Amino acid sequence: MIQKEKPLEGTNIKKIIAVMSGKGGVGKSSVTSLMAVSLRNKGYKVGIMDADITGPSIPKVFGINNQRAVSIGEAIQPAETVTGIKAMSLNLLVKQEDDPVVWRGPVIAGTVKQFYTNVAWGDLDFLLIDLPPGTGDVPLTIMQSLPVDGIVVVSSPQDLVKLIVKKSVNMAKMMDIPIYGIVENMSYFECPDCNKKHYIFGKSKIEEIAKEMDIAVLEKLPIDPEFVALCDEGKVEVFGKMRFGFCENFANKLEDKIGGIE
Numbered sequence: 001m002i003q004k005e006k007p008l009e010g011t012n013i014k015k016i017i018a019v020m021s022g023k024g025g026v027g028k029s030s031v032t033s034l035m036a037v038s039l040r041n042k043g044y045k046v047g048i049m050d051a052d053i054t055g056p057s058i059p060k061v062f063g064i065n066n067q068r069a070v071s072i073g074e075a076i077q078p079a080e081t082v083t084g085i086k087a088m089s090l091n092l093l094v095k096q097e098d099d100p101v102v103w104r105g106p107v108i109a110g111t112v113k114q115f116y117t118n119v120a121w122g123d124l125d126f127l128l129i130d131l132p133p134g135t136g137d138v139p140l141t142i143m144q145s146l147p148v149d150g151i152v153v154v155s156s157p158q159d160l161v162k163l164i165v166k167k168s169v170n171m172a173k174m175m176d177i178p179i180y181g182i183v184e185n186m187s188y189f190e191c192p193d194c195n196k197k198h199y200i201f202g203k204s205k206i207e208e209i210a211k212e213m214d215i216a217v218l219e220k221l222p223i224d225p226e227f228v229a230l231c232d233e234g235k236v237e238v239f240g241k242m243r244f245g246f247c248e249n250f251a252n253k254l255e256d257k258i259g260g261i262e
């Protein structure tokens, strides 16, 4: 059995949740950000580890892409968002955020481990890990070597009918990590004029697929142009304030599946 890594002294993380998706572009980073904002709104201490090393997007969504993480001795200080969410991403370490990361797999895997072992996370209720898409080297390293408590799978309606979601779910099961549930992102579009839900990508099959895989449906999130616009402007936390009730509902569902925080 692979030994789990230990965090820095003085770090106390109550629950580690990895967010995964079968493929890219389904909104995994957006959903991770929304989870963080929703849990933070309820008063939890939240951190986000952006483990999507070659395509990091967390700093931009929170508008902290101009911050730089600083090291004090062995400890890297995470950046902090306006509402106090701690974040670590390779984009906070490179000189310029558009510098490409041309690293081999083992170097990337070593870096994400350091995001756990060398970052001064302090006291957190939740550390959310935004994994790179798929079931490759980094998700494997994280599931094997970090004490992940559970997994949230993000998919889109088109994605669901394919085998890739099942691959993510089966990977988590192989690693013996509980799956808190699946979030279907871009599930529908609600017309602002008539409030009717339009299933742009076809009627959702999430319920039957979740049942087949014996996992819970956590949430069905709509296609939301306002959400995208605010994320693009680095103001996902403004969305969290504007749509407080919506986020509260999402956080309640998460709390229900994740269980209590001692």
Ligand SMILES: Nc1ncnc2c1ncn2[C@@H]1O[C@H](COP(=O)(O)OP(=O)(O)OP(=O)(O)O)[C@@H](O)[C@H]1O
Pocket: 021, 023, 024, 025, 026, 027, 028, 029, 030, 031, 052, 055, 057, 132, 133, 185, 186, 221, 222, 223, 224, 225, 227, 228, 231
């Ligand atoms: N609910 C939504 N409604 C509308 N657009 C969305 C929604 N969720 C995500 N998007 C948009 O879809 C695009 C992809 O989202 P995101 O970067 O979160 O995906 P991802 O799965 O993390 O991608 P990757 O891991 O491949 O970088 C972004 O432009 C984002 O703004």
